[in-house]
Amino acid sequence: MAQTGNYLELKKGGFIKERSSDRFAVRLRIPVGILTTDQLAKLSEVAHQYSDGFVHITSRQGIEIPGVRFADLEAVKTALAPAGLAPGSCGPRIRNIMACPGAVSCSHAFLNARALGQAIDARFVGKDYSVKVKIAVSGCPNSCTTPQTNDIGFVGTVEPILNPDLCNGDGLCEAVCKEGAISMDDNDLPVLDTEKCINCGDCIAACPTEAWATGRQGYTVYVGGKVGRHPQLGAKFAEFVTDNESLDLIEKILAFLGKYGKSGERLGSVINRTGLEELRRYVNGT
Amino acid sequence: MSTEPEVKATLDLSGIVCPENYVRTLLAMEELDAGEVLAVILEGYEAMTNVPRSLKMDGQTIVKVERLGEEKIRLLVKKTARL
Numbered sequence: 001m002a003q004t005g006n007y008l009e010l011k012k013g014g015f016i017k018e019r020s021s022d023r024f025a026v027r028l029r030i031p032v033g034i035l036t037t038d039q040l041a042k043l044s045e046v047a048h049q050y051s052d053g054f055v056h057i058t059s060r061q062g063i064e065i066p067g068v069r070f071a072d073l074e075a076v077k078t079a080l081a082p083a084g085l086a087p088g089s090c091g092p093r094i095r096n097i098m099a100c101p102g103a104v105s106c107s108h109a110f111l112n113a114r115a116l117g118q119a120i121d122a123r124f125v126g127k128d129y130s131v132k133v134k135i136a137v138s139g140c141p142n143s144c145t146t147p148q149t150n151d152i153g154f155v156g157t158v159e160p161i162l163n164p165d166l167c168n169g170d171g172l173c174e175a176v177c178k179e180g181a182i183s184m185d186d187n188d189l190p191v192l193d194t195e196k197c198i199n200c201g202d203c204i205a206a207c208p209t210e211a212w213a214t215g216r217q218g219y220t221v222y223v224g225g226k227v228g229r230h231p232q233l234g235a236k237f238a239e240f241v242t243d244n245e246s247l248d249l250i251e252k253i254l255a256f257l258g259k260y261g262k263s264g265e266r267l268g269s270v271i272n273r274t275g276l277e278e279l280r281r282y283v284n285g286t
Numbered sequence: 287m288s289t290e291p292e293v294k295a296t297l298d299l300s301g302i303v304c305p306e307n308y309v310r311t312l313l314a315m316e317e318l319d320a321g322e323v324l325a326v327i328l329e330g331y332e333a334m335t336n337v338p339r340s341l342k343m344d345g346q347t348i349v350k351v352e353r354l355g356e357e358k359i360r361l362l363v364k365k366t367a368r369l
Binding site: 107168170171172175176178202205206208209 | 331335338340348350351353
């Protein structure tokens, strides 16, 4: 045990003490869950040499190498570095950024969630904060990366706008709308109930004549979601936020957290205490 | 709305799930010449959402959609892109 040194220092390097004495899991930074095949090869080589022949894929799209001996931790870090594989976040830091592929390859999304996730990683991961912060991006309201259970969650949305001159009255939009937000009127034109509409864009994607087109687009931002011992879903905080605005908003939310949060207090707990309006005032500078 | 365009072939994919319905539609489209129209019957929410969208993304033209039931449509698709 005397060998393990300062545990908090080790955690900074993504090294997590396991149950067995002298064994550590090496957590890696794998933003948005993407690894090149070269990185995979290097990972396999290093895990094979220093571990028990398997790696663990984490619930945040990350990867850990379990069972590494304390004496080998630095060697593992050094061996992975040339492949661009860096230690991940433990403790009070921004955790592995989650993102679905979004519009890069998914038919449901209009926004490139992966690109935003990568931008968030580049700007925010690797620094110390007052508490752990989990951020996830999804390209559409199907929310595959569970943004609503993250401290800050992004859900891609598109607003459907109708050009009635292009509409042929086929009613496919009414048929595909999962929310029942579209109904065809007596003139065979679709009517949108904006109360029910969640801006998923299925109608836009389905429309054969481009009568439904994209109006505003951007991310719905949820704040204060968390799981753990006292789960709660994030509260809707902003809508149609652009990529650049998203980065600035994260900056402000983190500043709010740093100012109002007690040590180790998750954003959701802080908001429960201060109220969402306090966050809104802080972000708006009012 | 103009009269229905001439249909070269009809494909009834009732009860066929994704992606088999899309694949069979593609195979049928291959048999068409440019500008010809295929009628496809699709059943089920997934089929109704995915197949027209995939065809649109492929560059084909959806000329008409006819509701046959709550979760059933007859889709007329014109071949406007090479496969």
